[in-house]
Amino acid sequence: MSTHNDSMDARMLHAFLDGELDGSHEELLFHKLSDSSALRAEMQQQLAIRTSIQRDTEAFTPPAVATSAIFAALGFSLPPLATMQAATHASSGGMAGGFAAGSSGMRRLLFSIGSGMLAIIAAVLLYMQFPFGQSTDSAISERVISGPPTTIEIHEIPALGDLPVAAAAPVHTANPRALTEEAVPVQISFHKRNTAVRPHPVEALAANGVRIDPSEVRAGQIQFFDLIPAPDGITLYARNAALRSDPSPAVVSQSDPWFRNMNLGLMYTLSDYHAIGIEVGQESFPQTFRGIEGGEDVWYEQNPLAYWATAVYQFNGDALLPHVHPFAQAQFGGAARLGPLARATVGLKFRPFERIAILAGLEGSMLLYRFQDTWFHTDKIGLTWGVAYAF
Amino acid sequence: MSGTEPHCLPDAELFYRLKGEKEVAEAAFSELYARHGGRVYAYCLRFLANRDEALDVYQETFIRFFECAKQDREMTNVPAFLLKIARNLCLNTRRDKKRTVEFEDYQKLVQPSSPEKSELLQLITTALEMLPDDYREVFVLREYDGLSYAEIADVVDSSLSNVKVRIFRAKQKIREILSPYIEEFSE
Numbered sequence: 001m002s003t004h005n006d007s008m009d010a011r012m013l014h015a016f017l018d019g020e021l022d023g024s025h026e027e028l029l030f031h032k033l034s035d036s037s038a039l040r041a042e043m044q045q046q047l048a049i050r051t052s053i054q055r056d057t058e059a060f061t062p063p064a065v066a067t068s069a070i071f072a073a074l075g076f077s078l079p080p081l082a083t084m085q086a087a088t089h090a091s092s093g094g095m096a097g098g099f100a101a102g103s104s105g106m107r108r109l110l111f112s113i114g115s116g117m118l119a120i121i122a123a124v125l126l127y128m129q130f131p132f133g134q135s136t137d138s139a140i141s142e143r144v145i146s147g148p149p150t151t152i153e154i155h156e157i158p159a160l161g162d163l164p165v166a167a168a169a170p171v172h173t174a175n176p177r178a179l180t181e182e183a184v185p186v187q188i189s190f191h192k193r194n195t196a197v198r199p200h201p202v203e204a205l206a207a208n209g210v211r212i213d214p215s216e217v218r219a220g221q222i223q224f225f226d227l228i229p230a231p232d233g234i235t236l237y238a239r240n241a242a243l244r245s246d247p248s249p250a251v252v253s254q255s256d257p258w259f260r261n262m263n264l265g266l267m268y269t270l271s272d273y274h275a276i277g278i279e280v281g282q283e284s285f286p287q288t289f290r291g292i293e294g295g296e297d298v299w300y301e302q303n304p305l306a307y308w309a310t311a312v313y314q315f316n317g318d319a320l321l322p323h324v325h326p327f328a329q330a331q332f333g334g335a336a337r338l339g340p341l342a343r344a345t346v347g348l349k350f351r352p353f354e355r356i357a358i359l360a361g362l363e364g365s366m367l368l369y370r371f372q373d374t375w376f377h378t379d380k381i382g383l384t385w386g387v388a389y390a391f
Numbered sequence: 392m393s394g395t396e397p398h399c400l401p402d403a404e405l406f407y408r409l410k411g412e413k414e415v416a417e418a419a420f421s422e423l424y425a426r427h428g429g430r431v432y433a434y435c436l437r438f439l440a441n442r443d444e445a446l447d448v449y450q451e452t453f454i455r456f457f458e459c460a461k462q463d464r465e466m467t468n469v470p471a472f473l474l475k476i477a478r479n480l481c482l483n484t485r486r487d488k489k490r491t492v493e494f495e496d497y498q499k500l501v502q503p504s505s506p507e508k509s510e511l512l513q514l515i516t517t518a519l520e521m522l523p524d525d526y527r528e529v530f531v532l533r534e535y536d537g538l539s540y541a542e543i544a545d546v547v548d549s550s551l552s553n554v555k556v557r558i559f560r561a562k563q564k565i566r567e568i569l570s571p572y573i574e575e576f577s578e
Contacts, residue, residue, distance in 0.1 A: 014559050018533060020540050045566060052512040053534050059433040060535075066446050067428070070453045076417045 009039050017046055064301070078302065233269040235277075238262065239386025241363055246379045247288045247301075260284070260305075263386070265312060275314040279331060282307045285338060285367050289376040300371075308335035310343060323351045327359070339369035345384060360385040397422035402469035409460035420457060427470050428453075431477050433535040438481050438528050440520045448484055452477040474536060474546050478528065485524065511572070518568040526561035533558050 012029045015021040021029065033039050071078050241261050263281030270276060286303045310333025317326040331343040347361015363384040368377050397405060397418045408419035431452055435445035455476050466472060519527055525547075532543045544554045 010563070011555075011559055014562055015555075018540070018558070020555075042566070045569075046562065048511065049515055049562075049565065049569070050534060052509060052515055055509065056433070056437075056512055056516075056535070059436050060429040062428045062432040062449060063446065066432070066450050067424070069450050070424070073450070073454050074420065074457055075413070076420060 009036065010042060013039060013043055014046070017043070017050070078304065235267040235269065235275070235388050235390045237265045237267070237357075237359070237386055237388035239265070239359065239384050241283070241382055241384040243283070243363065243365070243380040243382035245286050247286055267312065267314060267388075269390075273316050275312075275316065277312045277314070278309065279312050279333075280307070280309045285335065285378050285380075287338075287367075287369060287376065287378055289369070289371045289374070291372045291374075304338065306335040306338050308341050309333050310341060316349070320348075325349045325351065327361070335367055338367060341365065341367050347384070349388070355390045357388040357390070358385075359388060402426070403466050406460055406466040406469055409457060423469060424453065427473055430470060430536045431473050434474055434477055434528075434531050435481060437516070437519060437531045437535055438478075438524075439484060444484050444488070448477060448480040451480055455480075468542065468545075470536070471538065471542050471546050474532065474538070478546060481528075511569075514569055514572055515565065518565045521568060522561055522564055526557055526564060529554055529557045530561035530565070 009029070009032050012021060012025055012032070016026065016029055033043065068078055239262075241263070243261070261281070261283045263279055265277055265279035267275045267277035282305060284303050284305045286301070288301045291300060310331035312329060312331045314327055314329045317328075319325050325348065327345075327347060327349055329343075329345040331341075331345075333341050335341045343363060343365040345361050345363040347359055347363075349357045349359045351357045361384055363380075363382060365380045366377055367380075368375055370376070397408075400408075400419075400422070402423065405419040405423050409416050409423075411419070432445065432449050435449045435452070436442065439445045439448065452473060456473055459472075459476070460466075519530065522530065528547060529543055532538045532546060533540075538546065540551055540554050540558070543558070544551045547554065549557075
């Protein structure tokens with residue numbers, strides 16, 4: 001009978017602790033509690049259990065990898081702040097999370113490599129189709145500029161240098177294209193070959209308004225492409241990048257478009273060496289930052305996919321090898337909804353033919369972002385590659 | 392601060408907004424996720440006692456929840472609805488999995504799972520895993536998810552009296568398992 005009563009008392013106690021005991025029984029329970037030390041001990045134990053459960057943060061914190069997966073599956077962007085605690089769980093989160101993050105990274109890497117390979121293959125195919133660099137007589141003579149033919153016969157040094165009027169005068173024009181297409185239609189044939197490479201192509205000098213000194217021009221030193229006019233100064237390029245970031249991403253980015261890390265740029269050539277332009281692109285920026293929330297010091301981590309735009313300054317150096325030029329590039333701008341962005345790139349441009357260049361280089365970037373009056377930054381470094389087309 | 396901001400709206404209104412345009416639905420879903428994600432995950436993790444399985448069920452729960460929201464459905468209790476979906480998926484997982492105590496599982500029982508976890512919580516988690524499924528789930532719904540007895544009865548599709556008995560027995564069982572240790576913690 002006593003056991004039954006104890007059980008009934010315990011039921012009342014549990015119902016009370018769960019907020020399910022009606023008022024009429026509360027007074028009875030309080031009376032029992034005042035009489036029974038065992039019942040009081042049980043209440044303390046139940047409260048101790050409950051308190052411990054409420055501190056079970058592991059259970060109440062969904063891992064960031066799961067949150068990312070859910071929002072990505074529904075086509076939503078990740079909520080702005082995912083706690084570092086969640087990210088920590090993600091990083092220790094077993095095979096499911098690890099594979100999810102790993103497969104995404106692998107896919108991005110394969111896409112980056114694939115796009116780079118495609119760019120190179122496309123350039124090689126074009127090169128094979130138009131073997132511009134072959135300096136044979138036949139290849140050169142096939143490139144005839146339209147208009148009434150005016151043949152320049154270059155026989156011996158200084159034959160061409162002695163053509164101050166016919167060949168050099170149009171170089172003064174502000175529009176170099178006019179030189180060869182309209183003003184002075186020229187058909188050139190070389191009888192004497194000379195494979196020496198000029199350090200500064202004629203058309204580049206002409207584009208700068210630099211007058212060619214006839215005494216510097218030597219017969220046979222002018223390759224055919226020296227007389228092709230320089231582009232009007234506009235170059236369009238697309239490039240991709242594989243960048244390692246610091247901090248490294250512990251949470252998966254919210255979306256994974258096929259054009260991840262693709263950048264498009266438009267440059268205007270100021271001179272042989274200098275160009276300016278703009279570049280836009282998108283990529284994910286892993287961010288970590290500290291802050292205060294609810295009076296507690298918290299550590300946040302997120303990995304948003306951001307669209308960015310920058311102004312670009314580019315310096316192009318003299319050729320190191322035939323058709324290979326070094327370049328350095330600095331960019332300043334911002335990533336939408338994140339903060340200011342700076343990028344710097346050094347690399348090489350390979351120009352197998354006039355209008356197309358393949359570029360590859362080393363790139364570093366820094367994104368600054370502000371949270372609760374404190375600046376944080378994400379740094380990235382890695383490789384970049386792409387293709388440029390000069391109009 | 393506008394009264395139409397998602398965090399100012401009740402669950403039912405947010406649930407209704409899930410049928411709206413993408414931006415509206417996204418904001419509503421984010422808010423519902425923030426409100427109830429923790430308790431759904433706690434249910435999955437503590438009921439299944441397996442982190443990888445819990446992750447799968449947890450993700451699937453919210454995806455199905457969103458799909459359900461697209462249908463014309465009256466919603467009075469979002470957390471209970473979420474937990475119903477989670478429960479069905481957990482039971483499916485349980486049914487599909489051949490319950491064997493693998494070597495790794497055994498190690499999980501005897502090794503501390505995380506250094507920051509209190510010793511009592513460690514013991515409670517272990518004791519919870521030793522309960523029968525029908526006791527464990529009502530205990531988790533009560534202690535982790537804070538559901539009332541009536542809500543639990545709705546989620547597990549059982550009578551109120553049956554739920555009361557199961558909760559009481561689950562608590563008693565845990566107390567029995569912990570009895571060698573619990574006195575020192577309650578002092």
